[in-house]
Amino acid sequence: MANPTLKDIATILGVSTATVSRALRDSYEIGPATKKKVAELAKQLNYFPNPYASSLRKGRSKTIAVVLPEVADSFFSLAINGIESVAQHKGYHVLIYLTHESFEREEAILNEFKSGRVDGILISVSEETNTSTHLVKLMEAGMPVVFFDRICEDVMTAKVVTDDYESGYKATVYLLKKGCRNICFLSTSSNLSISKNRAEGYADALAAFRKKNLISNVVTCGESLAYNLKTITKLLKGKNKPDGFVVSAEKLIPPVYLSCKKLKISIPGNVKVIGFTNLQTSLILAPSLTTITQPAFEMGAHAAAILFKSLDKKRRQIMNEQIVIKSELVIRNSTGR
Amino acid sequence: MANPTLKDIATILGVSTATVSRALRDSYEIGPATKKKVAELAKQLNYFPNPYASSLRKGRSKTIAVVLPEVADSFFSLAINGIESVAQHKGYHVLIYLTHESFEREEAILNEFKSGRVDGILISVSEETNTSTHLVKLMEAGMPVVFFDRICEDVMTAKVVTDDYESGYKATVYLLKKGCRNICFLSTSSNLSISKNRAEGYADALAAFRKKNLISNVVTCGESLAYNLKTITKLLKGKNKPDGFVVSAEKLIPPVYLSCKKLKISIPGNVKVIGFTNLQTSLILAPSLTTITQPAFEMGAHAAAILFKSLDKKRRQIMNEQIVIKSELVIRNSTGR
DNA sequence: TTGAAAGCGCTAACAG
């Protein structure tokens, strides 16, 4: 038999589909003998309940969506791992959607969820996202949403983040202590919550050293390696050469290293670098990279856990809270010794 | 209205649900006036068809599964991008499942698909997988399966791979030409199709230099960094020290570099290294890493395209073919100049 | 402890 149904089992056993359904779900109203019979036949026939029939009937899909800007990034890769591991444990299925940093796509993707395809959403917003109405509307329609990493601060739901402000501050202070006096903050978008918070930490750290008369220098790069190379090279050749970089995006590490190499600027001799990244290769770069290492797996797992907790209840409201998981400053050679 | 249904639209418009259904799907049997009315009201009500009702009725889910060993790896990250981009284009949804290199999980995951949750499967098998009965059974039940990268050669379906044998050969010959005479081949599993093919290319390249009396030295490492460090360090301290490494797995790059550094063995001075990887950071390692760069995005996209092509037809058989997308030898400094 | 029956929302055969 190709795909046995409840009815097949019921007919063979001479009972009703209701009984089979209840038996399979281990209902208390079914006698142990019947349960056993049903279970055995189900296994023998290799029965799997049709998830769509069940979803249609119950109005729940046992599926969540993960909406990400991209996945070619060590942070999001690790986060997916975290999410998937708790989802698998909870018996949920994970749909993946990539926005490729486009607000338009993000909107289109979220819009689709009005269909009831998923029970809940984990999201890290795109660089272009600077409104949250698309999310708010969805939530008003009853969809649970949990943010992680790149959040919308104004949306009333759970948000799992790292201590971006503190780590921006910490990174900057570390460079200052190492002697840097012209630190440049590099990010790919001035729009993102994480960039803003890190930049704020950076600015406040500089301010705390105000007597030294330090100028804040926040540079927003772009998407392509070529463009970023040009931007950073120009910085390094300008009159006001940075002697330190706080690199807020993983993809900006290569252009920083390459620019320095091309211009024969020594790291950490002439310019010190600290990167926000989870790259496993940080350790074997030339020189090894001092990083703010984010708890990517944990953030994903935690966000998923919050979502599932809300899905387990009938009252699916999610508390408006911000969970902060601490990142770690890992000192290596790109900041001197 | 929370979630309008076809019926809601039908009642408001005073037509039947069938008409609405057809109008929304732009059926030729519906008059333009009705179509317009329906479309407008649907938009106004923010109507989204319930995908589960539709899946149940049609027996198709517009969803595929991607089964991967892991995702914290540049190859699979890029492959997901490729898959997702063509899926989005085709209006399909992508479920992600991770086996974490466990055969048991792989089996459990695939078993679930008997339920009809997905219309097709893209898979790269786990390291432990050395039988294909779980896949064959699924295929016999009518499920289209396409392999990419880590394939099961004996399964009669489409497989998208790189030229693993050739690139193993090419990498080895390159090291030989650079003067290596004791090349070690490093992989994480002797079980995988890709490892086997690359190792075969490696062995044949050595054989082609037989007059030099070269010995094949294939070393299988493990999962943990600590273990791999130990293994490689031992190799480098042994009597038969390698002067070249063909590194067949991305995760083995860090232990190779670290072991050499710890033992003060110069790359490429004393040992030359070539890695199978798509790491964006290859360029900024110390020294920059010569790589066999796999067309990960293309492989994912191509595999997805094949699957969707079969899903578009009623006769869903997939041709038993092996599509080879060429990888590229990118020469950098870890192999000397 | 079990069964009968209704219905989740949609599609498609058939009828007009």
Place this chain on the structure above:
DNA sequence: CTGTTAGCGCTTTCAA
């Protein structure tokens, strides 16, 4: 061109 009707496979009252 449009409506009627049956039913995808499951869950869940309600009744026995």
